[in-house]
Amino acid sequence: MRFHRLAACATALAMLPLAAEAQSFATTTFTLLPGSIAGADFPGSYGGDIAGAYPVALGDAAARAAVLGAPDGKFLTLPGQGGTPAGEAFPGAYIEVGFGSNFGPDTILSIFESGANGESAHVFLWSDNGGNVQFEFTRGASDETSFDLSAYAGTLALIGGTSFTKVGIGGLDLNGASKGFDLDAVSISAVSEPESYALMFAGFAVVGWMARRRRAT
Numbered sequence: 001m002r003f004h005r006l007a008a009c010a011t012a013l014a015m016l017p018l019a020a021e022a023q024s025f026a027t028t029t030f031t032l033l034p035g036s037i038a039g040a041d042f043p044g045s046y047g048g049d050i051a052g053a054y055p056v057a058l059g060d061a062a063a064r065a066a067v068l069g070a071p072d073g074k075f076l077t078l079p080g081q082g083g084t085p086a087g088e089a090f091p092g093a094y095i096e097v098g099f100g101s102n103f104g105p106d107t108i109l110s111i112f113e114s115g116a117n118g119e120s121a122h123v124f125l126w127s128d129n130g131g132n133v134q135f136e137f138t139r140g141a142s143d144e145t146s147f148d149l150s151a152y153a154g155t156l157a158l159i160g161g162t163s164f165t166k167v168g169i170g171g172l173d174l175n176g177a178s179k180g181f182d183l184d185a186v187s188i189s190a191v192s193e194p195e196s197y198a199l200m201f202a203g204f205a206v207v208g209w210m211a212r213r214r215r216a217t
Contacts, residue, residue, distance in 0.1 A: 023110065023187040026097035029064040030166055035093035040079040041179050045093070047076040048178055050114045055178035067097060071112045071143065071185040078121065078171030079180030082136075090122065094170035097186050102128060102163040105153035109167065110146040112185040113139050117176040121183075124168030125152065127161025136172065143184070150191060 034045045041055040045063035048054020050073035058066065058076065066076040080092020113119060118138055125133040133152045139145050149164070156164070171181040 023070075023189045024099050025070050026068050026167075026186045027100050028098045029067065030096035030098060031094065031168070032060065032064060032096075033090075033094040034063075035079055035091065035171070037079045037081060037092060037174065037180075039174050039179065040093075041077070045076065046178065047074070047182065049074050050182075050184075064095070067095060067183050067185060069185065070187075071114075073114060073184065075114045075178075075182040075184045077176075077178045077180040077182050078169065079174055080122070080171030081174075082120070082172045090170050092122075092171045093180060094168060095183065096124075096126070096166050096168040098166040099188055102165050103188050104163050105149045105151075105156055106191045107149045107164075108146055108189045108191055109149055110144050110187045110189070111137075111139075111169065111183070112144050112187075114143060114182040114184045115176050115178075116141060116143075119175050119181045120172040121181045122170040122172055123147075124170070125149065125156075125164050126166045126168060127156055127159060128163050128165050129159070129161045131159040131161055132168070133159070133164075148191060 032045070034043070042057050045058045045060070046055045047058050047063065047066050048056050055077060063076050066074045076095065078093040078095065111121070111123070120136060120138040122136050123134065127133070133155045137145060156162075167186055169181070169183055169186070174180055176182060
């Protein structure tokens, strides 16, 4: 009985650091641009509800609300096109979101897109000195695509920034029933510290040691 209590405590202790890395979803929006892409469903902002109607025209408030909070199937469509020449303004639909405070490169960024059409987006990580770090991606089978921003720590330092202030997302295609990248939600979460993993493995070691001791006795 004592072994079972100790094992349960060690296992719970090992799981605590991982459970603490909660997602923080976007709480505010900044720039919103509907884009001017030939072949898009509407001249202004549009999107829909994955369980209801789409595409439908969205007013400014509805378009912004669609990307805030946790994923709920309500999305803002970001039509666009690839191949934007360097140094020119981004031509597709675009929105910026924030999380109430700055965040460093020790962060996991997750972008939620409703659909499974191999749709693509261009991401801008805006820094505290007004610069930005950019990359593009195409979503896979999962609605959630995650990025470890520690890969961009060197680039952030190179442009003179110390943290990120907001995330900009622009569409790069006209794929899908609602033509473009269907943005549902954006979140950030802390990268697990090495100490978290050390504590987890220490917990497993305690469980293993107690099991061996029980067998020996």
